[in-house]
Amino acid sequence: MTERLPHFDLSAATPEQKGVLDEILSGPRGNLNGPFLGWIHSPELAQQAQRLGAFCRYRTGLPLRLSELAILVTAARWQAQAEWHIHYPIALEAGVAEADAEAIRQGRRPAFADADDALIHDFASELYDTKRVSDATYTKAVDRFGHQVVINLVGLLGYYALVAMTLNVFGMRAVGQESLPFAE
Template sequence: MTDRSPAARLPVFDRAHATPEQEVVLDEILSGPRGNLNGPFLGWIHSPELAQHAQRLGAFCRYRTGLPLRLSELAILVTAARWQAQAEWYIHYPIALQAGLPAATAEAIRTGQRPDFEDADDALIFDFATELYEAKRVSDATFRKTVERFGHPVTINLVSLLGYYALVAMTLNVFDMRADGQTELPFPE
């Protein structure tokens, strides 16, 4: 754990002094499928318009991409590992395991290795995300396989999910944010 705290990079947010715009965002997040403010939200709340757009995009990317939860969470873990986003990994690792992602697969991703995949869909999502992050493009072969397996709308949603969680990772990293209850770091600092 670093000796820095989010308060060192962000003003402390006190809901008792929230603006009406901040209250609207907080209420929408807390009444939505997340039900908590864990993650980047207490950073984004200092820019309520951004927070509103980002949290709505995030709800779509997390819950309505058309991908099974296991595959969405795998893509999020690839992103968290690429960015070494401590809180993103901490929050999504147990969700990925609960959704059926093997622990050995997650551990390989965390340590920057290619997992030995038992599931072809897992391998395809990993390859898509990895190619996009490494080459800044996706090969014709991987793109074709992804569209054949999931269709264009879900492929578009996958790109959006990867972009959204990169934004989350950047926010968490820049403001040195940790997840509620996080005492251990999955990545060295």
């Protein structure tokens, strides 16, 4: 997986590590693909992060297509190889247009057919580019999705930035990943 982290041996896992892994495997993810085998070296962080991640991925109030679009924007901004590899097929299955995903991967703004897609992309891009969101973009997002979902969107973007940082710092790849979507 990576030379930056010690090999994780499940047979030598602490009770805390086993608890985290059991919760991940019995939850909606059902696998350890992504940052989890990196985070497991800090079981308390792993537990807190995976629970936040489950909320951000499955319970933000956004349709799956929009959540996955936001994740792709994050993966592309951070050039997170494994994050893109894992979420690209999920995003396509959820309804993100392949041409839109490819434009995002290449760092271009797609010509979105759907106004919600454009709003999510613009919100995320503005936040990543300027470290803020303009009043105009914020108002559009709140008018469309409500305050709670916008708060959850910010959480989703922050969580997947954490995932991307973890994957990048430790050089982690997705299970079965043979090609890289971004130049190293």
